[in-house]
Amino acid sequence: MPASENVMSNRKEIVVPDIGDFDKVPVIEVLVAQGDKVEKEDSLLTLESDKATMDLPSPASGQLVELTVSEGDEVGQGDVIGIIEVSGQAGGNGDSAPAGAAAEKPRESASPEKSQADEGRSGQDTSPVSAPDADHDHDFDLLVLGAGPAGYSAAFRASDLGMKVALVERHETLGGVCLNVGCIPSKALLHVAGVINSASALSDAGIDFGALEIDIDKLRKHKNQVVDRLTAGLAGMAKKRGVEVIHGRGQFSGRNEMTIEHAGKSRHVSFNQCIVAAGSRTVNIPGLPENDSRIMDSTGALELEDIPERLLVIGGGIIGLEMACVYSTLGSEVTVVEMMDRLIPGADADLVRPLQQHLKKSGIRIYTGTKVVEVEAGRDDLAAQLEGGDAPERARFDRVLVSVGRRPNGDRINAQAAGIEVDDKGFVKVDGQMRTNHAHIFAIGDIVGQPMLAHKGSYEGKVAAEVAAGHRRAADARVIPSVAYTDPEVAWVGVTEEQCRADGIEYELGKFPWAASGRALGLGRSEGFTKLIFDRKSDRLIGAGIVGVNAGDLISELALAIEMGSVAADLALTIHPHPTLSESVMMAAEVHEGTITDLYLPKS
Secondary structure, eight states, X not given: OOOBOOEETTEEEEEOXXXXXXXXXXXXXXXXXXXXXXXXXXXXXXXXXXXXXXXXEOSSSEEXXXXXXXXXXXXXXXXXXXXXXXXXXXXXXXXXXXXXXXXXXXXXXXXXXXXXXXXXXTXXXXXXXXXXXXXXXXXXXXXXXXXXXXXXXXXXXXXHTTOOEEEEESSSSSSHHHHHHSHHHHHHHXXXXXXXXXHHHGGGGTOOOOSOOOOHHHHHHHHHHHHHHHHHHHHHHHHHHTXXXXXXXXXXXETTEEEEEETTEEEEEEEEEEEEOOOEEEOOOTTSOTTOTTEEOHHHHHHOOOOOSEEEEEOOSHHHHHHHHHHHXXXXXXXXXXXXXXXXXXXXXXXXXXXXXXXXXXXXXXXXXXXXXXXXEOSXXXXXXXXXXXXOSEEEESEEEEOSOEEESGGGSOGGGTTOOBOTTSOBOOOTTSBOSSTTEEEOGGGGOSOOOHHHHHHHHHHHHHHHTTOOOOOOOSOOOEEEOSSSEEEEEEOOHHHHHHHTOOEEEEEEEGGGOHHHHHHTOOOOEEEEEEETTTOBEEEEEEEETTHHHHHHHHHHHHHTTOBHHHHHTSXXXXXXXXHHHHHHHHXXXXXXXXXXXXXX
């Protein structure tokens, strides 16, 4: 974070510069002391905003003659935090330039030859390809279309690498579906639901909190505050990095041009390179009333307009089940209908089974192998006609949530104007460097294919930005973890058992039931288990699954283990703290190794 100063002979005031949309931010660490000698750009303080930490560097080389802040103080733009006596200055030589000067000078367009230091892990040739029109004068070195996790990660990384960047977003706030109407608000509500369920479960231990009272307006406000805090942090970081945010709906108007429509006005911008991060949208199904506010998608469900007495959730995937958990806990009578013969088809059936049992025990009706043929809108409610399984032929609901998947937005960016290839499903095909069929245009996130996950998009965004800046990089993640933040959570990574059987992979398991976990028993949640999948020939971990509380936090260790090529002994011999849920990973590996002492397993 650059600092600026006022000249006082050879002494300079160190002044806090523009810190974005924040009036004050706290000092979380003081890195120097009064009297210290520092070099220009040495970090003096660490500040913290809602979204990131920022270092305040020294404006010059010299000695700190005064430091007026301490840990815990709050500072804002224009505050003087100290005085430095500049080394060898009699009033204005080279060391007197503000620390922000380097950041504020006009950026040079990053050329493909800028850096060859970062090698892609895959070993493939990731040499940069010169972009068309690279020698022309464009408005931006890089334009990023879409400001979700994939897009803003790409824009910020590219700016950090010295590129002049524009970030185009059709909504008024940054963060895309994930931060505004997806991952973040849903997790805020799921946390509330989890606390309610945990408190209720304590009645078995003799603790009763009384009847549940819900103030829907305060709950909605809490959810919105979480979202607002994060999106404001993104706006502040974009400003600090010098990323120009352009609000409006962007569409290609040429191979190096985009037209952005906003509030009835058009703006035409040109770019040397472009990263498409235009995301996806919810899929609609036939047979539902049009323009009926009682028919919701996930965005509508998260608006939390009311708590319906009877809610039908169409779709037993991750999003549908997460919303089913929220509304059931808040008091709705929830019915889930899934056309496939099981919930969360991407995960192994044994992982999903404890979740399904727990949901049914909590009062949620679940019908698999069932489809909604039609929904008829009445004055007082919605009548759904169901077909298949053991579902009733007709049932009445106050609201219906449609959660049957998402479609990529490849058909909404006027891709043909830039000559970008888009398939009939709306996906954009890319190579290992996230390049489309035109080397200067990249695509990342939901729009390039499954899995449609925020963390996958962020990873791809950084790869694309580094390649665009001339670095030798390629997307080379071995595995991408998936998590359903239901109650209990379900998380998996790598290959599943079903994939092993389908692909003829010889494998062995290590499985530890949480009924033998002291920590899980103490939490009153022993329904879970940890499962490890090992390649039979090499004994390397190739897949894993966890079902239980906090499974989404536990799965990261196993993703890292697969990335590092760990064998069973690596996990079994790594000492885990006791009593924790994480030690179930170690114990599952011990089951596979035959060294487990916390279970009795008869010798085979």
